[in-house]
Amino acid sequence: MTLLKGINILVTGGSAIANYPSWVLWLNHAQWFGIPLPMWLFAAVALGLWILLEKTPLGKAIYLIGSNERATLYSGINTRRVLIWVYVISALLCAVAAFLMMSKLNSAKASYGESYLLVSILAAVLGGVNPDGGSGRIIGMVLALFLLQIIESGFNILGISPYLTMALWGTLLLCFIQARGMLGLDRVV
Incomplete structure (x- = not known):
């Protein structure tokens, strides 16, 4: 994380990148049935994560790794693969959050989050x-x-x-x- 932030600051010179196209700003102001689009996205992500964690083998494996990684490995679960999935999902969610923040502020900077x-x-x-x-x-x-x-x-x-x-x-x-x-x-x- 620190490495990527350092690269970001090096590339941008530490300043904010601003003035995005209007469709980026639209994401923050769009509404569906009177409810802002970011709120719908929050609900969809929460529901998706609930389904993932409570109803899938991957979710059960995530809980097991959190309880005892070594025991989970010995039970035959590929803990490395599960952890890679956890990091991939986390990265995707961070990207979505960054995009929503960018649409709200009409700028992006390494230190915003x-x-x-x-x-x-x-x-x-x-x-x-x-x-x-x-x-x-x-x-x-x-x-x-x-x-x-x-x-x-x-x-x-x-x-x-x-x-x-x-x-x-x-x-x-x-x-x-x-x-x-x-x-x-x-x-x-």
Whole structure:
């Protein structure tokens, strides 16, 4: 990730690339039945990931690798192939997210996605994903993302600094992980 970011900064000189064609901007403003297209895309991706993780052998293998990679390998599952699929799917989802961000901002820059890293980890943990792997559900992630967006929108309306919001997200993440540990929710049975 750092290598690709460095190459991006080298090629672009660290500046934003802007002024995309109108069809790129249309993606952010398009609506279907009064609901923005990015929201439809979010719902489709969430549904697709739920089907993948809950209803397919690949999804079961992903959960198994998260629980115990060595045991999964010994059970006959090609863990290398499963991990490659996980990285491919992650890369495709990152590309879709980057394209949507590009359509919203009408520009692209190497550092645009950095602020979403902490929020992504926080949403995963709040949504019930075990940081050590092996458990988690898509519905929990979706609900956590909605909750975080509502809180962030409220902070914006109140005029709270984005830097203070990021500090709050970091504190909330640390507190939530500590609480999970104290309650024994991360113990492997």
